[in-house]
Amino acid sequence: MTDHSPHLHTEYSPLFDYFNNLHRISDEAKDAIEAICNISKIPKNKDLQSIGHTCRTIYFVKKGIARIYYYKDGTDVTESFAFENSLIARVESLFTGKPSRKGIQVLEDSEFIGISSPLLFDLYDQFPDIERLFRKIFESAYVETVNRIESLQFHSAEERYHALTQESPDFLKRIPLKYIASYLGITQVSLSRIRALR
Amino acid sequence: MTDHSPHLHTEYSPLFDYFNNLHRISDEAKDAIEAICNISKIPKNKDLQSIGHTCRTIYFVKKGIARIYYYKDGTDVTESFAFENSLIARVESLFTGKPSRKGIQVLEDSEFIGISSPLLFDLYDQFPDIERLFRKIFESAYVETVNRIESLQFHSAEERYHALTQESPDFLKRIPLKYIASYLGITQVSLSRIRALR
DNA sequence: ATGATTATTTAACATTTGTAAAAGGAATCG
DNA sequence: CGATTCCTTTTACAAATGTTAAATAATCAT
Numbered sequence: 353m354t355d356h357s358p359h360l361h362t363e364y365s366p367l368f369d370y371f372n373n374l375h376r377i378s379d380e381a382k383d384a385i386e387a388i389c390n391i392s393k394i395p396k397n398k399d400l401q402s403i404g405h406t407c408r409t410i411y412f413v414k415k416g417i418a419r420i421y422y423y424k425d426g427t428d429v430t431e432s433f434a435f436e437n438s439l440i441a442r443v444e445s446l447f448t449g450k451p452s453r454k455g456i457q458v459l460e461d462s463e464f465i466g467i468s469s470p471l472l473f474d475l476y477d478q479f480p481d482i483e484r485l486f487r488k489i490f491e492s493a494y495v496e497t498v499n500r501i502e503s504l505q506f507h508s509a510e511e512r513y514h515a516l517t518q519e520s521p522d523f524l525k526r527i528p529l530k531y532i533a534s535y536l537g538i539t540q541v542s543l544s545r546i547r548a549l550r
Numbered sequence: 551m552t553d554h555s556p557h558l559h560t561e562y563s564p565l566f567d568y569f570n571n572l573h574r575i576s577d578e579a580k581d582a583i584e585a586i587c588n589i590s591k592i593p594k595n596k597d598l599q600s601i602g603h604t605c606r607t608i609y610f611v612k613k614g615i616a617r618i619y620y621y622k623d624g625t626d627v628t629e630s631f632a633f634e635n636s637l638i639a640r641v642e643s644l645f646t647g648k649p650s651r652k653g654i655q656v657l658e659d660s661e662f663i664g665i666s667s668p669l670l671f672d673l674y675d676q677f678p679d680i681e682r683l684f685r686k687i688f689e690s691a692y693v694e695t696v697n698r699i700e701s702l703q704f705h706s707a708e709e710r711y712h713a714l715t716q717e718s719p720d721f722l723k724r725i726p727l728k729y730i731a732s733y734l735g736i737t738q739v740s741l742s743r744i745r746a747l748r
Numbered sequence: 749a750t751g752a753t754t755a756t757t758t759a760a761c762a763t764t765t766g767t768a769a770a771a772g773g774a775a776t777c778g
Numbered sequence: 779c780g781a782t783t784c785c786t787t788t789t790a791c792a793a794a795t796g797t798t799a800a801a802t803a804a805t806c807a808t
Contacts (some may be wrong), residue, residue: 726754726755726756727755727756728754728755728756738755738756738757739756739757739758741756742756742757742758743757743758745756745757746757746758
């Protein structure tokens with residue numbers, strides 16, 4: 353059981369475990385990805401990425417929770433959450449190169465693996481399997497987003513809340529209700545009312 | 551000005567023009583795609599794809615308009631529209647292989663170029679440029695979808711309506727209001743009220 | 749053209765959600 | 779521990795949207 357491969361048993365292994373479930377890539381490809389990664393540790397409530405900058409990093413959540421947020425008429429709106437073992441990025445900026453009106457904030461003391469997106473996109477030419485891996489990653493994310501639209505477009509706030517609590521009870525345990533409310537597209541007061549029903 | 555390339559000046563040329571703007575592919579790749587395409591002409595109000603089947607075709611709208619729709623508690627809901635020179639597919643089924651609860655209906659006498667998605671995905675191995683082209687296509691579609699969530703999540707119905715009419719006046723000219731209403735996430739009556747404001 | 753069908757608007761009322769302010773709880777920090 | 783701050787709930791009222799039904803308007807088929 354020799355360990356000649358630098359990417360095994362390192363601080364990056366949760367990321368490669370995650371990748372392996374989606375598309376197998378060669379050890380050379382893993383090394384190439386590892387070379388464009390780095391670790392960020394962010395304390396609770398701080399920003400991992402601030403509003404106004406162009407998204408040039410795709411983050412893997414090793415530990416903790418993050419949310420993408422923005423301001424709409426002065427009020428804080430949560431676009432999405434990311435828990436452990438998932439990726440988070442401000443896609444609309446990542447793929448357009450435009451500055452993002454959104455930021456990424458951390459809700460617990462958290463640890464991320466950051467992947468430089470310009471360097472990653474460069475790797476696509478050299479490693480077709482890396483391109484394929486990330487194609488699949490974003491295709492899945494796209495599908496989630498389409499399903500989310502369906503939820504926002506024609507389910508009541510109450511239905512959305514109950515769907516959320518059933519699908520992932522972690523939401524309620526680890527995320528303040530004020531953030532859940534805007535994620536559901538309603539106010540905090542409205543959410544309290546829904547919760548009071550039973 | 552010889553025309554030795556079979557994909558030029560054919561009924562498929564609008565599709566390849568569309569592709570060219572996103573990512574150049576070789577003539578061989580074009581030929582390979584052409585081999586898995588076919589034309590569908592569908593009369594107004596008919597279904598191009600019916601509810602309940604798995605999505606195995608990506609359509610390019612050559613002429614006309616189509617919409618993706620489904621039923622929520624018996625009422626018809628429009629998820630999205632596609633005009634000329636754009637692609638339409640039930641993504642959540644295309645990428646998961648699961649049957650779709652959604653259908654595609656045609657709103658004018660329309661003409662489509664259908665691309666077989668299983669055959670297309672097979673081409674990805676042989677033609678990395680085809681994989682790259684469609685990666686870019688779906689990345690753009692993903693970005694649109696993320697922006698749509700922002701719109702549904704925290705803009706009022708009135709804001710959404712005015713944004714729609716300004717961005718694409720074609721909507722009002724060519725699409726019945728009853729379909730626009732559910733696309734905006736509101737009822738027809740509500741939309742009439744908004745329109746009556748001025 | 750004419751009648752039938754379909755689409756859109758209007759009206760009245762019910763329900764949901766928003767807003768603002770206050771009160772109660774929970775967490776945090778010195 | 780105590781004080782402060784932040785989070786959540788509650789209250790009362792306003793605004794937006796839904797529901798049902800009826801009235802117009804537009805379109806379609808013969």
